[in-house]
Amino acid sequence: MSRLIRAIIDTHALRANLETVRQRAPGTHVMAVVKANAYGHGLVPTALALADADAFAVARLEEGLSLRAAGIDRPIVLLEGVLTREQLLEAARHGFDLVVHDPLQVELLEGFSNAHRFVLWVKIDTGMNRLGFRPTEFPQAFERLQKLRPAPLEIRLMTHLARADAPDGTMTRQQIARFVNLTRHLVCATSIANSAAVLIGAGIQCEWVRPGLALYGVSPFADRTGPDFNLQPVMTLEASVIATRRVPQGETVGYDGIWKAERDSTIAIVTAGYGDGLPRNLPNGTPVLIGGRRAPLVGRVSMDMIAVDVTDLPPVHVGMSVTLWGKDLPVEEIARHAGTIPYELLCGVSQRVPHELR
Numbered sequence: 262m263s264r265l266i267r268a269i270i271d272t273h274a275l276r277a278n279l280e281t282v283r284q285r286a287p288g289t290h291v292m293a294v295v296k297a298n299a300y301g302h303g304l305v306p307t308a309l310a311l312a313d314a315d316a317f318a319v320a321r322l323e324e325g326l327s328l329r330a331a332g333i334d335r336p337i338v339l340l341e342g343v344l345t346r347e348q349l350l351e352a353a354r355h356g357f358d359l360v361v362h363d364p365l366q367v368e369l370l371e372g373f374s375n376a377h378r379f380v381l382w383v384k385i386d387t388g389m390n391r392l393g394f395r396p397t398e399f400p401q402a403f404e405r406l407q408k409l410r411p412a413p414l415e416i417r418l419m420t421h422l423a424r425a426d427a428p429d430g431t432m433t434r435q436q437i438a439r440f441v442n443l444t445r446h447l448v449c450a451t452s453i454a455n456s457a458a459v460l461i462g463a464g465i466q467c468e469w470v471r472p473g474l475a476l477y478g479v480s481p482f483a484d485r486t487g488p489d490f491n492l493q494p495v496m497t498l499e500a501s502v503i504a505t506r507r508v509p510q511g512e513t514v515g516y517d518g519i520w521k522a523e524r525d526s527t528i529a530i531v532t533a534g535y536g537d538g539l540p541r542n543l544p545n546g547t548p549v550l551i552g553g554r555r556a557p558l559v560g561r562v563s564m565d566m567i568a569v570d571v572t573d574l575p576p577v578h579v580g581m582s583v584t585l586w587g588k589d590l591p592v593e594e595i596a597r598h599a600g601t602i603p604y605e606l607l608c609g610v611s612q613r614v615p616h617e618l619r
């Protein structure tokens with residue numbers, strides 16, 4: 262039975278994108294970022310498809326636990342680290358690698374009487390002003406971590422870029438320069454690059470890169486799409502036509518009457534709404550694909566449905582499948598219509614949407 266809505270996940274594309282990232286950052290280790298349910302693609306199936314990655318990165322402990330429960334034994338990095346003793350114990354028990362970004366976490370490690378030796382990623386704030394030690398605080402934090410007993414298995418150094426997707430690379434160059442200045446005399450593995458940096462070749466001299474979005478086949482740059490970088494979109498969000506109707510000229514469609522038929526029109530009702538993760542602010546004219554042809558969304562996005570003007574298409578029937586984004590309809594383009602970024606659309610696909618692996 263064809264479902265009313267589904268997110269089709271192309272696992273071959275995931276693997277191909279990992280390969281493309283490796284080609285763009287040759288000789289580096291790839292930490293595949295699978296936080297936020299693998300950007301809406303399904304945490305465990307995505308990690309299983311990317312089993313060749315050198316490590317996985319998640320934001321939170323619970324995400325790491327889900328990966329271990331699924332039998333994934335690769336290194337798993339907790340990007341936000343841990344905040345309590347209980348979490349630290351769990352992290353030790355499951356062999357997670359920890360980002361250390363705050364003096365409180367250093368203290369926690371100093372007070373931890375446990376034989377486990379962690380891999381620690383010390384995060385330096387080079388301008389993002391979110392997480393990490395400021396350049397002035399970093400040397401002291403680093404020294405304290407070096408004195409931990411038992412000694413950490415390894416101390417590595419990282420920073421995160423605030424504007425790697427910006428056409429003007431000034432800030433990225435500044436951040437990289439700050440990081441290199443602070444770390445070049447230290448014998449530690451390092452990591453700077455997110456997807457945008459990998460794709461522009463910034464920070465790929467480090468031992469590790471940390472791509473997320475690129476692995477899902479999507480471009481972080483507003484004016485480009487994944488295929489421009491030889492990346493293949495992994496998720497195709499597909500719904501179905503549940504009804505069609507004639508709407509006479511002059512009548513409106515949907516809540517609030519924000520779209521009025523300028524001519525006698527044929528409208529298809531499609532089974533996707535904000536309850537599935539479509540933004541309610543998608544405007545009139547946002548494209549969908551029906552039978553391989555583009556047609557514009559008309560009227561408000563409802564919880565479970567949208568309306569599409571199919572007047573100019575060959576006959577549309579109940580049961581036909583409709584692509585909201587994915588192959589042949591870039592999520593980057595839909596994000597522009599919604600006034601957001603593809604990250605938010607992908608992460609926003611809601612729990613009731615089943616994933617189908619291909």
Ligand SMILES: *Cc1c(COP(=O)(O)O)cnc(C)c1O
Binds near residue numbers: 294340421454457
């Ligand atoms: C989310 C995240 C990434 C991945 O970013 P993309 O833009 O999706 O490649 C890398 N590093 C850190 C610290 C992150 O939080």
